[in-house]
Amino acid sequence: MASPSRTPASDWLSVPHDVNALAAGVWPANAARDADGIVHIAGMPVTELAARFGTPLYVFDEEEVRTRARRTLAAFGDAAAAHGAAARVYYAGKAFLSTEVVRWVLDEGLSVDVCTGGELAVALAAGADPKRLAFHGNNKSRAELDRAVEVGVGSIVLDSLDEVDRLAEIVARRGATQPVFIRVNSGVHAETHDFLATAHEDQKFGFTLESAPAVAARVRETPGLELVGLHGHIGSQIFGTAGFRESAARLVGLHARLRKDADLPVLNLGGGFGIAYTSADDPTPIAALAAGIVEAVANECEARGIPMPDLAFEPGRAIVGPAGVTLYEVGTTKPVALDGGATRLYVSVDGGMSDNARPALYGAQYSARIASRCSDAAPVLARVVGKHCESGDIVVDREYLPADVTRGDLLAVPATGAYCFSLASNYNYVPRPPVVAVRGGEARVIVRGESIDDLLARDAGLATSMERNV
Structure with missing residues (x-):
C-alpha cells in the first residue's frame, strides 16, 4: 500500500497568495465565494447544505457533470469525424x-x-x-x-x-x-x-x-x-x-x-x-x-x-471528478512539532478514509479550503485528517490553511466526484454520507446517507438477541 510522503511540504506545494482562493480547474466552474466569504456551489451556500443534510456530505454540481459529458462527446465525435x-x-x-x-x-x-x-x-x-x-x-x-x-x-x-x-x-x-x-x-x-x-x-x-x-x-x-x-x-x-x-x-x-x-x-x-x-x-x-x-x-x-x-x-473521472466537493466540519486542531523546528497543524474533520480512501490507497493528493468564511490569518502548513483509528487516515496530506482554522468551520475538499463514494466504507462503523446534487440554486438528495440504525439493521446477531429476549 502506498503511503503519502511525510515531508513537511512538497515541491508542488507553495504558500498561496490568497488562502481563500478557489483554484480554477480544481473546483466546479459554478463554485464561488459570496460577499460574506461563504462558498456557493451552483448557487447553493455550503452553510445551507450542511445545515440541511449534515456533514460529511458529498455535493455534486449537476451542470458540471452534464457540461463535461457534452464536451467530451463533442471532442471525440469531432475528432473521429475529421477522419471519416x-x-x-x-x-x-x-x-x-x-x-x-x-x-x-x-x-x-x-x-x-x-x-x-x-x-x-x-x-x-x-x-x-x-x-x-x-x-x-x-x-x-x-x-x-x-x-x-x-x-x-x-x-x-x-x-x-x-x-x-x-x-x-x-x-x-x-x-x-x-x-x-x-x-x-x-x-x-x-x-x-x-x-x-x-x-x-x-x-x-x-x-x-x-x-x-x-x-x-x-x-x-x-x-x-x-x-x-x-x-x-x-x-x-x-x-x-x-x-x-x-x-x-x-x-x-x-x-x-x-x-x-x-x-x-x-x-x-x-x-x-x-x-x-x-x-x-x-x-x-x-x-x-x-x-x-x-x-x-x-x-x-x-x-x-x-x-x-x-x-x-x-x-469516468474526467466527467464526474471535478463536479464533486466533499464538505466536512472541523472538530479539533492540533499543532505538531516536526524535525528541524517546523510545525504542522493537524486539522481533524468528521469524516476520513471511510468517505475518501484514495489517499490511503494511492497516496492521492487533494486540496482544501475553509468554505464557511474568509480569513485574514496567515497560511500555515496543515494536514487534514479523519476520525478513524488509523494514523494513515489522511484526507489532505499537505495544504496551507489559515492559522485561525477552528472547531465548527466547514472545510471543503474539491475534485472528489470520482471514486470517493464508490470506495466508501463503514470502517469503525461510520455511516456513509449522503450524496446531494445541486443545480440552479436548488439541492436534492440523489443517494440517501446511512444512519447507525441502518448499520445495526444488518447485524444478524442483534436480531437473534432480540428474539431471545421476547
Missing part, C-alpha cells in the same frame, strides 16, 4: 454511479460502462436502454453474464477464456447473439500509480497482444458470439497523450491483422484521462486528448492501408 469515422463515449460507471447520474449522461448522449451485476442493475433501474450499456469485469459470474444476455446489453468485454466458455453456454441456451470485445493488454506502461496502471503484462486484466489472435479465432468459431472489436485501457489519472497514442498504435496493428479474417468495426481505447486535484496539476484538455489519440489511430490505419474503424472511449 464515428465515436461513441461510454461513461465509466465505476467512478460514481447512481440512477440520477446515469440519466444525466444518457441525456447528454453518452452510453454507460458497467463492470458488475450491481452496476448493471443501477443502470437498468435508471431506465437505460440495454443497447447503450457495455459490461466489463475480469471475473463476471455466470449469473451476471446471464443477466447481461437476458436484457440484451450492447456489448460484453471478454477478459478470459473461462469467460468465453461461460458466455458460449449462456448464448447457446438462450438462443441469443451477443456482441463482444476482447480486452487486450497493449504493454504500454502508463505513467501513473502502479495500482492504476492496467495495460502492463503482470496484472489481472485481459489478454496479451500475442495471445489475442488465438482468442479472436476461438470467439469467431463460437456460435452466438459476435466479435465487434478490441478493447484496450492503459490506466487512470493520466496526463498527456503519449501513452494513449502508443497503445493505439499497437492495438491498430492487431486490429489490422484480425480484420483480414472478418470485419472488425470498432476499436475501444478506454479512458483514464486525468483531472486536477491540486493547483499544481495540469491535465490535458479533452479536445487535445481526443485530437491526439484519434490522429494516432488514423495515421496507423493509413500506414497499413486499412479503413479507420469506429472508435469508443470510456471516461
Whole structure:
C-alpha cells in the first residue's frame, strides 16, 4: 500500500497568495465565494447544505457533470469525424454511479460502462436502454453474464477464456447473439500509480497482444458470439497523450491483422484521462486528448492501408471528478512539532478514509479550503485528517490553511466526484454520507446517507438477541 510522503511540504506545494482562493480547474466552474466569504456551489451556500443534510456530505454540481459529458462527446465525435469515422463515449460507471447520474449522461448522449451485476442493475433501474450499456469485469459470474444476455446489453468485454466458455453456454441456451470485445493488454506502461496502471503484462486484466489472435479465432468459431472489436485501457489519472497514442498504435496493428479474417468495426481505447486535484496539476484538455489519440489511430490505419474503424472511449473521472466537493466540519486542531523546528497543524474533520480512501490507497493528493468564511490569518502548513483509528487516515496530506482554522468551520475538499463514494466504507462503523446534487440554486438528495440504525439493521446477531429476549 502506498503511503503519502511525510515531508513537511512538497515541491508542488507553495504558500498561496490568497488562502481563500478557489483554484480554477480544481473546483466546479459554478463554485464561488459570496460577499460574506461563504462558498456557493451552483448557487447553493455550503452553510445551507450542511445545515440541511449534515456533514460529511458529498455535493455534486449537476451542470458540471452534464457540461463535461457534452464536451467530451463533442471532442471525440469531432475528432473521429475529421477522419471519416464515428465515436461513441461510454461513461465509466465505476467512478460514481447512481440512477440520477446515469440519466444525466444518457441525456447528454453518452452510453454507460458497467463492470458488475450491481452496476448493471443501477443502470437498468435508471431506465437505460440495454443497447447503450457495455459490461466489463475480469471475473463476471455466470449469473451476471446471464443477466447481461437476458436484457440484451450492447456489448460484453471478454477478459478470459473461462469467460468465453461461460458466455458460449449462456448464448447457446438462450438462443441469443451477443456482441463482444476482447480486452487486450497493449504493454504500454502508463505513467501513473502502479495500482492504476492496467495495460502492463503482470496484472489481472485481459489478454496479451500475442495471445489475442488465438482468442479472436476461438470467439469467431463460437456460435452466438459476435466479435465487434478490441478493447484496450492503459490506466487512470493520466496526463498527456503519449501513452494513449502508443497503445493505439499497437492495438491498430492487431486490429489490422484480425480484420483480414472478418470485419472488425470498432476499436475501444478506454479512458483514464486525468483531472486536477491540486493547483499544481495540469491535465490535458479533452479536445487535445481526443485530437491526439484519434490522429494516432488514423495515421496507423493509413500506414497499413486499412479503413479507420469506429472508435469508443470510456471516461469516468474526467466527467464526474471535478463536479464533486466533499464538505466536512472541523472538530479539533492540533499543532505538531516536526524535525528541524517546523510545525504542522493537524486539522481533524468528521469524516476520513471511510468517505475518501484514495489517499490511503494511492497516496492521492487533494486540496482544501475553509468554505464557511474568509480569513485574514496567515497560511500555515496543515494536514487534514479523519476520525478513524488509523494514523494513515489522511484526507489532505499537505495544504496551507489559515492559522485561525477552528472547531465548527466547514472545510471543503474539491475534485472528489470520482471514486470517493464508490470506495466508501463503514470502517469503525461510520455511516456513509449522503450524496446531494445541486443545480440552479436548488439541492436534492440523489443517494440517501446511512444512519447507525441502518448499520445495526444488518447485524444478524442483534436480531437473534432480540428474539431471545421476547
